Ligand SMILES: Nc1ncnc2c1ncn2[C@@H]1O[C@H](COP(=O)(O)OP(=O)(O)OP(=O)(O)O)[C@@H](O)[C@H]1O
Ligand SMILES: Nc1ncnc2c1ncn2[C@@H]1O[C@H](COP(=O)(O)OP(=O)(O)OP(=O)(O)O)[C@@H](O)[C@H]1O
Ligand SMILES: Nc1ncnc2c1ncn2[C@@H]1O[C@H](COP(=O)(O)OP(=O)(O)OP(=O)(O)O)[C@@H](O)[C@H]1O
C-alpha cells in the first residue's frame with residue numbers, strides 16, 4: 154500500500170476531488186495547512202491576488218491506495234491541480250505497511 | 266519505530282485518548298481534518314444527524330511507538346473508536362526511521 | 378528522499394522558519410495541531426502560562442529533503458526550537474519514495 158500526500162491550491166480542491174471520484178478513488182483525508190516552496194521573497198498568486206511568499210494557505214490531501222492504483226491517482230491529481238503558475242503544489246509518495254478498517258477490524262488490501 | 270495514524274469520529278477522541286492512557290501510551294498529535302471513505306452519495310451519521318457523504322469532519326491522531334507497543338496501541342484504538350456504523354474510521358501504519366527529542370537531543374527508542 | 382516532521386512550540390515557528398531559511402531550506406508545510414508527550418497530570422508552559430498537560434497547542438512542520446540535507450535540517454530544527462523545558466517537541470524522520478512537482482510534472486531529487 155502507498156500513501157499519496159498532495160499539497161495543492163485550496164481553490165483546486167473541488168476539481169481534484171471530482172477528478173478522483175471519476176477514476177473511482179473515494180477515500181481521502183483533507184487538512185488546511187500553510188506552506189512555502191522554493192521561491193522566497195517573490196510573489197505567488199492566491200485567490201487572484203499576489204502575495205510575497207512566506208507561508209500561504211494550501212490544502213493537503215492524503216490518500217492511501219493499493220499499489221496498482223498509485224499511478225492513476227498521481228496522474229489524476231497532477232492533471233486536475235495544475236494551473237502552470239508557481240505554487241501549484243507537490244505530491245509525496247511513501248510506503249504504508251498496514252491498513253485497518255475500524256468498523257470491522259479487517260486489514261490489508263480490502264481495508265484500503 | 267512505527268507511526269500509527271488513526272482517522273476517527275471527533276466525538277470518539279476523549280474515549281480513545283483515555284483508553285490509550287490506560288495502556289501507558291501518552292505521546293500523540295491530534296489534527297482536525299475532513300474526510301470521506303468508500304461510500305459516496307449515501308448518508309453517514311455525524312453528531313447524531315445524517316449527512317450525505319462528501320467531506321465530513323474527522324479527527325486524526327498520530328502516534329509514534331516502539332515496535333513492541335504497536336499491536337497494543339492499534340487494538341486499543343480499534344476497540345475504543347468503534348461504533349459499528351459506517352464512518353468509524355481507518356488506521357494506517359508505516360515505518361519511522363528516527364526520532365529525536367528536541368529538549369535533550371536524544372534519539373532512538375528512548376526518545377519515542 | 379526523507380520526510381522530517383517536527384512538532385514544536387507554536388511560539389518557536391518564526392525562529393525555526395528563519396533558521397531553516399538561512400541554511401537554504403525553503404520548502405515546508407505547516408499545520409496547527411494539539412499534542413501531548415510523556416508527561417500527564419503535571420504542568421507544561423504555553424505562552425508563559427502553566428497548564429496541566431492534556432492536549433496543548435503545537436505546530437507541526439513537514440519538510441521533504443534530499444538525503445544529503447537531512448542532518449543539516451534536523452540539527453537546525455533542534456537548535457532553533459530548543460528552550461530546555463519539557464514540551465520542546467519531537468522530530469520524526471521517515472523515507473519518501475517519490476516527489477512530483479505539480480506545475481511541471483517533474484519528479485525525483487530535482488522536484489524536492
Ligand atoms: N520540500 C517540501 N517539503 C514540504 N512541503 C513542501 C515542500 N515543497 C513544497 N511544499 C509544499 O507544497 C506547497 C506548494 O509548493 P510549490 O508548488 O510552490 O513548490 P515548488 O517546488 O516551489 O514548485 P513551483 O516552482 O512550481 O512553485 C508549499 O506551499 C508547501 O506547502
Ligand atoms: N483510502 C483512504 N485514504 C485516506 N484517508 C482515508 C481513506 N479511507 C478512509 N479515510 C479517512 O478515514 C475516514 C473514515 O473512513 P471510513 O470509516 O468511512 O472508511 P470506509 O473504508 O468507508 O469504512 P466504512 O465502510 O466502515 O465506512 C474518512 O473520512 C477519511 O478521512
Ligand atoms: N510518541 C509521540 N507520537 C506522536 N506525537 C508525539 C509523541 N511524543 C510527542 N509528540 C508530540 O510532540 C509534542 C511535544 O512533545 P514533548 O516535547 O512533550 O515530548 P516528550 O517526549 O514528553 O519530551 P519532554 O520530556 O522534553 O517533554 C506533543 O505535544 C505531541 O504533539
Ligand SMILES: [Mg+2]
Nearest residue numbers: 190191192240
Ligand atoms: Mg513554489
Ligand SMILES: [Mg+2]
Nearest residue numbers: 302303304352
Ligand atoms: Mg465509510
Ligand SMILES: [Mg+2]
Nearest residue numbers: 414415416464
Ligand atoms: Mg513532554
